[in-house]
Amino acid sequence: MEQLYEIFMDRLARTDTKFVRYLHGKINWISRLIVVTGARGVGKTTMLLQHIKLSEAESSSLYISADNIYFTGNSLYDVASKFHKLNGKFLYIDEVHKYRNWYTEVKMMYDNLPDLHIVVTGSSVLDIAKGAEADLSRRAIVYNLEGMSFREYLNFTCGTEIRPYSLNEIVTHSYALPENIPHPIPLWMDYLKVGYFPFFREDDFYTRLDNVVNQTLEVDIPTYANMNISTSAKLKRLLYIIARSVPFKPNMTEIARAIGADRGSVADYFVYMEKAGLISRLRHTDDKMALLEKIDKIYLSNPTLCCSQSDGKPDVGNLRETAFLSLMRVNNRVASSPVSDFLIDGMTFEVGGKNKKKKQIESVENGFVVKDDIEHGFLNTIPLWAFGLNY
Structure with missing residues (x-):
C-alpha cells in the first residue's frame, strides 16, 4: 500500500491542470461506480489525476494502475479493502483491463464497501465494455472519452x-x-x-x-x-x-x-x-x-x-x-x-x-x-x- 501511495503522489505532483478534457465536466463524479472507456492514447489517465487535483481530495483518494507488478501477488480487492479501512473514499483504478477478471473484484468492492467511490478506466475498450456490460451493467455508469476536438x-x-x-x-x-x-x-x-x-x-x-x-x-x-x-x-x-x-x-x-x-x-x-x-x-x-x-x-x-x-x-x-x-x-x-x-x-x-x-x-x-x-x-x-x- 505504501509503495502504491508513493507512486500515486509522484504522478499527481507531475500532473498539470491547465488544460482539462471535455468529458471531465460531464461525468457525475459522485456516482459510486464509474467506468471510463476510450481508445488508447486519448488521455484517460491524465483526466483521472487532474480530477483528484481539482477536487482537492488527495488525502481521501488513491490512484493505482492495475498493471503494476504489485498485483502479481496482491489482489485489487485487498487493496480496496485496506484503503477503505483507512477511511479512503475515492479509488481510481487505471489500466484495469490488464488485471484478469477485474470486473468480478470491482463488483465485490461495490457490494461490500458501500462508502467507497470507484472509478475504473483502461486502454482496451473491448475488455472494459465487456466487463461493464456483463457483471457491472446495473451498477456502473459508463462514459466514453473521444480524442481531442479542434x-x-x-x-x-x-x-x-x-x-x-x-x-x-x-x-x-x-x-x-x-x-x-x-x-x-x-x-x-x-x-x-x-x-x-x-x-x-x-x-x-x-x-x-x-x-x-x-x-x-x-x-x-x-x-x-x-x-x-x-x-x-x-x-x-x-x-x-x-x-x-x-x-x-x-x-x-x-x-x-x-x-x-x-x-x-x-x-x-x-x-x-x-x-x-x-x-x-x-x-x-x-x-x-x-x-x-x-x-x-x-x-x-x-x-x-x-x-x-x-x-x-x-x-x-x-x-x-x-x-x-x-x-x-x-x-x-x-x-x-x-x-x-x-x-x-x-x-x-x-x-x-x-x-x-x-x-x-x-x-x-x-x-x-x-x-x-x-x-x-x-x-x-x-x-x-x-x-x-x-x-
Whole structure:
C-alpha cells in the first residue's frame, strides 16, 4: 500500500491542470461506480489525476494502475479493502483491463464497501465494455472519452478558453474565435495531422501512434475475441484497405477475398475495430433502428489516424469526410445522406474543398455545403473547421 501511495503522489505532483478534457465536466463524479472507456492514447489517465487535483481530495483518494507488478501477488480487492479501512473514499483504478477478471473484484468492492467511490478506466475498450456490460451493467455508469476536438486543440496549444458550440450555433454562424487566432486554417491543418491525440507533443509521434494501433490490432482485439495470431495480420490488411479508400464502401465478399478471411468473419472484424476506436461505420439512417440498417461507408475513426496510416499523404476528400464524421458523431447521430454526404437531425451536409458547388443540395431543405480551406462562411456555406468547435 505504501509503495502504491508513493507512486500515486509522484504522478499527481507531475500532473498539470491547465488544460482539462471535455468529458471531465460531464461525468457525475459522485456516482459510486464509474467506468471510463476510450481508445488508447486519448488521455484517460491524465483526466483521472487532474480530477483528484481539482477536487482537492488527495488525502481521501488513491490512484493505482492495475498493471503494476504489485498485483502479481496482491489482489485489487485487498487493496480496496485496506484503503477503505483507512477511511479512503475515492479509488481510481487505471489500466484495469490488464488485471484478469477485474470486473468480478470491482463488483465485490461495490457490494461490500458501500462508502467507497470507484472509478475504473483502461486502454482496451473491448475488455472494459465487456466487463461493464456483463457483471457491472446495473451498477456502473459508463462514459466514453473521444480524442481531442479542434476546439480542445486550440485551447491546449494556444491557451485559449473557447467554449463548445452546438450544431445549431455552427450552422447559423453563431460561433467565434478569439482575437489571437485571426487565421484558423494553418492550425486546422496541424490539427488534422496530429491533434486528435493529446500526446502529439512527444517525440516520434507517428511511431508512438503506430504502436497504439499495433497494440490494439495485435493484443486488444485478438484477446477479446479469442483470435489466433494470424488474425491480427488480417486486421492490419483490412485497416490498410480502409485507410487508402475514397471513402470505403464495404463489399464483404471482395474484402474477404482480399484479406484471406471468410465473409462472416469480416463483419465481425468491423465490429471489433469500431469498438476499439479504429474505425467508424456510417449507416443509411439516423433513426432509432440504426443498428439494424445497412452500412453505407466505413471511415477511419479520426483524421490523425488517416494521416498516420497513409504515410502523411491521405486522400484529401476522404480526410475531410473523416474529420467531419469524427467531430460530429460525439454529440450527434450522424447518418449517410441519400443525396449527399451526411445527414444529421434532418440537415444535409455536403463536404468538399473551397470550390465545392451546391448542386447536390439544391433540392434539399436544410442543406449545407461544408467547405475546407475557407476561413469564413456565408448563408448555408460553412467552413469545415467550425465543426471542430462542437465538443
